[in-house]
Amino acid sequence: MSVDPWTLLAILVMASITYATRISGVLLGGRLKLSPRAQAAFNAVPPAVLVALIAPSALATGGAETIAALAAAVAATRLPLLGVIAVGVVTVVALRAFGL
Amino acid sequence: MTAGLREVRDGLRDIAPAAIAAIPIGLLFGALMASKGLTPAEVALMSGFVCAGGAQLAAVELWVHPAPILALAVSTVLIDARHVLMSTSLARRTEAFAWWQKMLGFYVMSDENWALGERRAAERTLTPAYFITMGATLWINWVTTTTLGAIGGAMLGDPRVYGADFAFTALFIGLAAAFVRGPGGMAVVAASGLASAATYVGVGAPWHVAAGAAAGVATAWALAGEDEEEALA
Incomplete structure (x- = not known):
């Protein structure tokens, strides 16, 4: 049950940033006004970041990963989160077994 | 039953589906974190202090030893930026909250209890008892399941054998799809x-x-x- 001091520092930095974003609306008191265009850009942040994070492992690792990523994306249009994970993992394990 | 207890009961009832769905995801997160070399104690601390699924998943994807603090900070800012909009919107509904109830309640604001809080506020006064019950439930659930996942995951060995390394990618695809x-x-x-x-x-x-x-x-x-x-x- 050890805690690395550098890891603890990283956790505290992440925690401070996350809390700052959560409490910001209370502190701003609803004074933040965004144009619809800025709001559209803001709304695009979570999917853009999530996709940017996984694009290398989905597109630049190998055939099995790319095909499984496409299968998971299709599953995401009709299944809950756990179903998406199951489809992705089962597909990649099957394709790796075939040597892709 | 007093009005306060009724608010607590409503909070538990409304958050239950999201909390139950988060149990296997928390176990999986914990196991993935352990596969990146974090100890169960570190996973518990991160879940307790940060308590943000998206930011934590992004962090684990970037994780190397020693922790790349600048990269983690940038990725946390990017993933959590949506909180600013959510918080700004919900803050208008917190007239019934004391200042410390806002400080505490917004500490555990997630996509799920934020959405339920907004829905409640559209029908009646949003009470601290209702909102904080939901947040506390998600927090306890998240810290417990990720820690158990880290303890179990450390015993499971190489994640590539059963495709758990790809679970990250699939999880991100599922999370991203919800925003598209x-x-x-x-x-x-x-x-x-x-x-x-x-x-x-x-x-x-x-x-x-x-x-x-x-x-x-x-x-x-x-x-x-x-x-x-x-x-x-």
């Missing part, structure tokens, strides 16, 4: 994915994250159009 609406959303995903993969191959990590995020946000900005902005300004 219409052809504009697809364009954001395509721009972000292509820019990220190209930067990863051409330049290397961790620059692919900033490049992909910038490409996706720029696409959303461009597609939103000037006309609407001027019409509503």
Whole structure:
């Protein structure tokens, strides 16, 4: 049950940033006004970041990963989160077994 | 039953489906974190202090030893930026909260209890008992399941054998899909994915994250159009 001091520092930095974003609306008191265009850009942040994070492992690792990523994306249009994970993992394990 | 107890009961009832769905995801998160070399104690601390699924998943994807603090900070800012909009919106509904109840309640604001809080506020007064019951339930659930996942995951061995390494990728795809609406959303995903993969191959990590995020946000900005902005300004 050890805690690395550098890891603890990283956790505290992440925690401070996350809390700052959560409490910001209370502190701003609803004074933040965004144009619809800025709001559209803001709304695009979570999917853009999530996709940017996984694009290398989905597109630049190998055939099995790319095909499984496409299968998971299709599953995401009709299944809950756990179903998406199951489809992705089962597909990649099957394709790796075939040597892709 | 007093009014306060009724608010607590309503909070538990409303958050139950989200909390139950989060149990296997927490176990999986914990196991993935352990596979990156975090100890169960470190996983418990991160879940307790940060308590944000998206930011923590992004962190684990970037995690090396020693922790790359600047990259983690940038990725946390990017993933959590949506909280600013959510918090600004919900803060208008907290007249019934004392200042410390706001400080505590917003500490555990997540996508799920934020949405339920907004829904409740549209029908009646949002009480601290209702909102904090939901947040506390999610917090206890998240810290417990990720820690158990880290303890169990450390015993499972090489994640590649049973495809658990790909669970990350699939989980992100599922989370991203929840944010994607219409052809504009697809364009954001395509721009972000292509820019990220190209930067990863051409330049290397961790620059692919900033490049992909910038490409996706720029696409959303461009597609939103000037006309609407001027019409509503």
